[in-house]
Amino acid sequence: MNKLINDPGNVVADALRGLAAAHPELRVDHEQRVVFRGDAPVRGKVGLVSGGGSGHEPLHAGFVGAGMLDAACAGEIFTSPVPDQMAAATNGVDGGAGVLHIVKNYTGDVMNFEMAAELAETEVVAVVIDDDVAVQDSLYTAGRRGVGVTVLVEKIAGAAAEEGRPLDAVAAVARKVNSQGRSMGVALSSCTVPAAGRPTFDLPDGEMELGIGIHGEPGRRRVPTGTAAEIAEMLLAPILADLDFTGGDGVICFVNGMGATPLIELYVMYQEVAAILGKAGVPIARSLVGPYITSLDMAGCSVTLLKADDEILRLWDAPVRTPALRWGV
Amino acid sequence: MPDTVDITALHGWIREFARLIADHKDLLTELDAAIGDADHGINMHRGMSAVVTTLESESPGRPSEIFKRTGMTLVSTVGGASGPLYGTAFLRMSAIAGDAESLDGTDLAKLLRAALDGVAQRGKASVGDKTMLDALSPAVEALESAIEDGQPLAVALGAAVRAAEEGRAATIPMVARKGRASYLGERSAGHQDPGATSVTFLLAAAATSLS
Numbered sequence: 001m002n003k004l005i006n007d008p009g010n011v012v013a014d015a016l017r018g019l020a021a022a023h024p025e026l027r028v029d030h031e032q033r034v035v036f037r038g039d040a041p042v043r044g045k046v047g048l049v050s051g052g053g054s055g056h057e058p059l060h061a062g063f064v065g066a067g068m069l070d071a072a073c074a075g076e077i078f079t080s081p082v083p084d085q086m087a088a089a090t091n092g093v094d095g096g097a098g099v100l101h102i103v104k105n106y107t108g109d110v111m112n113f114e115m116a117a118e119l120a121e122t123e124v125v126a127v128v129i130d131d132d133v134a135v136q137d138s139l140y141t142a143g144r145r146g147v148g149v150t151v152l153v154e155k156i157a158g159a160a161a162e163e164g165r166p167l168d169a170v171a172a173v174a175r176k177v178n179s180q181g182r183s184m185g186v187a188l189s190s191c192t193v194p195a196a197g198r199p200t201f202d203l204p205d206g207e208m209e210l211g212i213g214i215h216g217e218p219g220r221r222r223v224p225t226g227t228a229a230e231i232a233e234m235l236l237a238p239i240l241a242d243l244d245f246t247g248g249d250g251v252i253c254f255v256n257g258m259g260a261t262p263l264i265e266l267y268v269m270y271q272e273v274a275a276i277l278g279k280a281g282v283p284i285a286r287s288l289v290g291p292y293i294t295s296l297d298m299a300g301c302s303v304t305l306l307k308a309d310d311e312i313l314r315l316w317d318a319p320v321r322t323p324a325l326r327w328g329v
Numbered sequence: 330m331p332d333t334v335d336i337t338a339l340h341g342w343i344r345e346f347a348r349l350i351a352d353h354k355d356l357l358t359e360l361d362a363a364i365g366d367a368d369h370g371i372n373m374h375r376g377m378s379a380v381v382t383t384l385e386s387e388s389p390g391r392p393s394e395i396f397k398r399t400g401m402t403l404v405s406t407v408g409g410a411s412g413p414l415y416g417t418a419f420l421r422m423s424a425i426a427g428d429a430e431s432l433d434g435t436d437l438a439k440l441l442r443a444a445l446d447g448v449a450q451r452g453k454a455s456v457g458d459k460t461m462l463d464a465l466s467p468a469v470e471a472l473e474s475a476i477e478d479g480q481p482l483a484v485a486l487g488a489a490v491r492a493a494e495e496g497r498a499a500t501i502p503m504v505a506r507k508g509r510a511s512y513l514g515e516r517s518a519g520h521q522d523p524g525a526t527s528v529t530f531l532l533a534a535a536a537t538s539l540s
Contacts, residue, residue, distance in 0.1 A: 053408075076375075078366045079408040107508045108410035111451060115404065115413055134512075141511035193367055196358060200367045215366040217509055218516065 008194040012054045012074055019061055023323050026064055032088045033074045033081065035061040040070050040093045046161040046170045047071070047093030050102040050154060051086060052109055053078040055193070056214055059151060059293045062324030068158035069102075069322075077193050077296070078215045080108035086116030090124060098123035098167035102153055102174060104146030105130035125167055127174040129153055131183045131304065133238045134211030134220055145213050148256050148304030149181035151292045152316075155325060159318035173315070177306060182242050184235045185302030187212040187219060187258060191295050210234060212302075214258075214295045228265070232272035235303045240280055245307050250283035252316060254304040257291035261299045266290065269301055277305075286316055292324065332482040334432040334539050339395050343384060345534035347377035350527065360523040364510035369411060369523040376407035376415070392432055396423035396440075410508055411524065414448050414461065421447035434482040437539070438473045441489075445469045452507060459505040459517065461524035468493035468532050483540035490536045493529040500525045 005011050012033065019035065020028040027036040034051075041047060050060045051073030060072035070093035075081035090099045099120070103113045105128045117124040129146035157174040165173075187209040190199035193216065200216035203209060208231075209219035226234070245251050255270045257263065270289050277284060285308045293302075306312070319328030350357070350373045357370030380402045389395045400419030404412050421443040429436065445465050454460045471492035475485035500522035505511045510522070 075408045076368070076372070079368055079372055080410070080412070082405050082408050082412055084405050106410075107452070108408065108412070111410060111413035112408065136514075141514070142507055142509070145512065195371050196362070196367050200362055213509075213512060215509070217364075217366055217512060220512070220514060220516070 003192075003194065005194055008197065011194045012076060015054070015057070016061070016074060019323070026323075029088065029092075032085050034071055034085055034089045034092065035064050035074070036071045036089070036092055037064055037066070037069075041095040042070070043095045044097055045095050045164065046097045046167050047090070047095060047099040048102065048154070048158055048161055048170075049073070049086065049089045049093060049099055050150070051075065051081045051089065052104055052106075053080055053215070055191075055296045056293050058324035060154070063151070063154050063322050065320070065322035066329070067162050067318060067320035067322070068154050068325065077195065080106065080112045083112050083115035083119055086113055087119040090116065090120040090122065094122040098125065100157065100161070100167060100170055100174065101126040102150065102157065103128045104150055105143050106145065107142050123167065125171045127153070127157075127171055127178065129178050131178060131181045132213065133182050133184050133242045134213075136220075147185060147214055148183040148254055148293055148302050149178055149306065151256075151288075152181060152252060152254065152304065152306050153177045155320060156312060156315045158320070159315035162318065173311075177312065180243070180307040180312075181304060182239045183302050183304040184239050185212045185214070185258065185300060186210050186231055186235060187295075187298050187300040188225065189260065189299040191216045191259065191298035193296065208300070212258075212295075212298075212300060214293060216295060216298065228268045229272045232269055232276055232303070236273060236276050239303065239305055240282075243307065245282045245305055246280070249308045249310060249313060250285035251277070252286045252288065252306040252308055252312070253277065253284045254288040254292075254306070256293055256302045256304065258298040258300040258302065259291060259294035260297045261291075261301055263290060266301060269303075273303055285313055332434050332540075334437060334482075336390060336392065336395070336431065338539050339392055339432075340384060341538035342535055343395065343399055344381060345538045346531050347381045349530040349534055350374055350377045353530065357523050357527055360521055360526055363520040364505065364513055364517045365523060366509055368409065369527065372407050372409050372411055373415075373527055376403045376412065379406040391426070392429055393423045393426035396420070396426060410452070411527075413451055414524070417447040417451040418444035434476045434485055437482070438469070438476050441469045441472060454507045457503065458507040459500050459503040459510060459522050459525075460507050461522070461528040463500045463503070463522065464493040464496040464525040464529045464532075467496040481540070483536075486532070486536040486540050490529070490532050493532045497521060497525045497529045
């Protein structure tokens with residue numbers, strides 16, 4: 001398979017050098033593999049730290065900047081960063097108001113962030129994101145995975161921190177967004193981890209993995225592919241069954257590309273999603289369409305709905321200036 | 330041969346574990362690809378290579394120091410779930426080893442029992458969840474009962490390896506309840522657990538190097 005890489009073992013380091021070169025407003029610690037806001041720590045502001053395995057770009061480093069994250073830790077591909085990195089990020093963004101850890105619910109990420117919080121020299125509150133409705137029976141699993149809602153939490157909690165709210169209040173906003181958001185994804189192809197050199201799983205033509213995560217792990221069910229309209233139905237049915245999105249102030253509707261699916265297909269999906277929501281009586285208040293939380297070169301998409309209210313919409317609309325999300329500035 | 334494990338033997342244990350991981354890196358990654366995220370061999374190999382380098386340059390002289398350097402290095406270099414789990418296992422062994430200059434069979438059983446408890450706590454897992462505990466737990470029990478029966482260390486470690494191998498095989502039909510494999514539900518059955526596989530190498534390395 002042809003790839004734009006030098007050495008499969010250096011992909012993460014090389015990409016961080018590229019990010020630093022393209023975005024001089026960020027400060028990259030190449031030793032620890034932490035990307036900081038150029039002006040971190042911001043005095044008196046709650047620091048927001050996230051991180052995770054690489055391969056989900058632009059998540060997380062692409063969301064570092066004013067109005068969103070203060071620092072992001074990059075692990076190896078699909079592998080949680082280590083506690084030393086997270087502790088360095090935490091201490092580096094501590095402006096005296098404490099630090100919020102935004103942690104996707106994966107066994108490794110949760111354990112490493114726990115160990116990092118024990119090492120950090122400031123007050124840390126962790127919010128664990130678990131929005132993936134594909135994981136049904138949480139009693140017998142590691143719990144729901146953190147997927148699309150992570151992007152929305154980073155934006156909305158980031159805006160709350162930028163307003164100068166204290167740590168508890170920023171954490172409460174993050175938890176609210178997590179509890180009101182749901183996601184479901186589908187893979188039309190596997191992905192290839194550079195160091196492994198071949199696709200993680202085989203997916204024959206005409207079949208797709210429904211309920212996919214973001215690491216090339218197989219989904220819950222393999223089903224025949226369908227039209228965009230049929231796939232939209234398969235993704236939305238479990239989301240709408242899991243939480244009542246009707247009434248209120250509508251939803252933020254996020255159609256996310258998994259990495260190899262072109263934007264034109266994501267817009268085809270978006271109109272199908274919008275049609276289904278229209279019939280279900282769920283008004284769309286805001287939208288986000290594009291590859292924001294990816295799985296290397298996997299084809300496919302995920303749909304995330306966040307039940308909105310005045311506060312969420314106001315924080316969503318607040319200015320943000322990061323490599324991957326930028327508005328109002 | 331007297332049943333005393335000296336510092337040279339412990340260095341040998343860690344090096345042998347690193348060698349087994351290196352030799353079976355692709356197997357571990359393949360097992361992980363089936364039910365996880367295809368990186369267990371890569372991550373453990375990176376971590377154990379770093380451990381070997383650290384131990385060569387620092388050459389710690391006490392059992393507790395060897396285990397501490399090993400645990401800290403694994404936590405800092407492996408990532409994923411394996412880093413905190415293996416790291417915690419070695420750090421717990423370090424805490425139990427205390428000031429001892431060498432270990433006997435009873436000490437070794439206590440160390441591995443502490444490692445087992447540490448892994449269970451950090452991972453919030455139990456036997457039967459299709460994790461490394463399914464190999465480590467029966468191995469520790471076999472080691473403890475052989476030592477209690479007064480068996481020589483070589484025999485006791487042999488029994489521990491056999492118990493680990495049986496535990497590893499027993500993970501094949503299990504439905505995973507922890508870690509990424511748990512997202513597959515019933516589809517995780519029919520595959521051997523990669524963590525149970527790598528921890529069996531840890532015990533096999535002990536049997537080769539410590540007796």
